[in-house]
Amino acid sequence: MSFTVAIDGPAAAGKGTISKAVAAHFGFAHLDTGLLYRAVGAKVLAGAEPIAAARALDPVDLESDDLRTPAVAQAASEVAVNAGVRAELIEFQRKFSMRPEGAVLDGRDIGTVICPDADVKLFVTASAECRAERRFKELNGKGHDVPYEQVLADVKARDARDSGRATAPLIAAYDAVTIDTSDMTIDAAVSAAIGAVERAKNAIG
Numbered sequence: 001m002s003f004t005v006a007i008d009g010p011a012a013a014g015k016g017t018i019s020k021a022v023a024a025h026f027g028f029a030h031l032d033t034g035l036l037y038r039a040v041g042a043k044v045l046a047g048a049e050p051i052a053a054a055r056a057l058d059p060v061d062l063e064s065d066d067l068r069t070p071a072v073a074q075a076a077s078e079v080a081v082n083a084g085v086r087a088e089l090i091e092f093q094r095k096f097s098m099r100p101e102g103a104v105l106d107g108r109d110i111g112t113v114i115c116p117d118a119d120v121k122l123f124v125t126a127s128a129e130c131r132a133e134r135r136f137k138e139l140n141g142k143g144h145d146v147p148y149e150q151v152l153a154d155v156k157a158r159d160a161r162d163s164g165r166a167t168a169p170l171i172a173a174y175d176a177v178t179i180d181t182s183d184m185t186i187d188a189a190v191s192a193a194i195g196a197v198e199r200a201k202n203a204i205g
């Protein structure tokens with residue numbers, strides 16, 4: 001029987017780290033759904049038509065290291081507004097959520113649109129300033145020389161676009177457990193997430 005964990009939240013709130021840790025702890029498969037939109041965004045930057053790029057997406061496309069650049073992040077957020085692009089990506093995500101060993105999917109609309117019946121839903125968030133600070137350190141650590149103000153402006157622009165779009169906007173599902181990581185260590189945030197999943201598993205029996 002499958003067990004699905006839906007993890008949503010804004011950019012750089014800690015979703016990725018928490019999702020990987022939850023998946024490793026329980027032996028579940030993990031899908032970072034942001035990579036789907038990033039891969040489509042990268043193809044559009046290279047001249048492709050958005051819906052055709054989403055339809056032709058191959059799992060191998062998700063492995064490119066170039067998907068983590070700020071330019072691709074913005075392009076991803078832009079193609080994600082397109083309802084046709086989103087529709088093309090639904091089936092792949094739903095299939096993944098049924099993986100027999102259990103699945104963790106993280107993104108923006110997993111608990112609301114992709115897996116509304118997920119066994120447990122987490123909404124991982126943090127203040128825009130905290131998230132920009134983390135992203136700034138991560139980017140500069142990887143050699144991308146971007147000023148903090150630019151990173152903060154990008155985070156806020158993506159928040160506004162992701163939350164304000166008509167189709168599948170970023171919003172906590174009514175039944176999600178919210179984890180605000182602003183003043184939490186990574187270890188504490190991971191423990192809180194694992195605890196919430198453990199409780200949901202025990203409730204099912």
Ligand code: DC
Nearest residue numbers: 011033034037076077080107108109
């Ligand atoms: O999680 P991320 O930063 O890699 O996501 C990149 C963009 O993709 C994000 O700004 C919005 C979009 N996205 C989405 O609309 N729905 C998802 N489930 C995941 C990402």
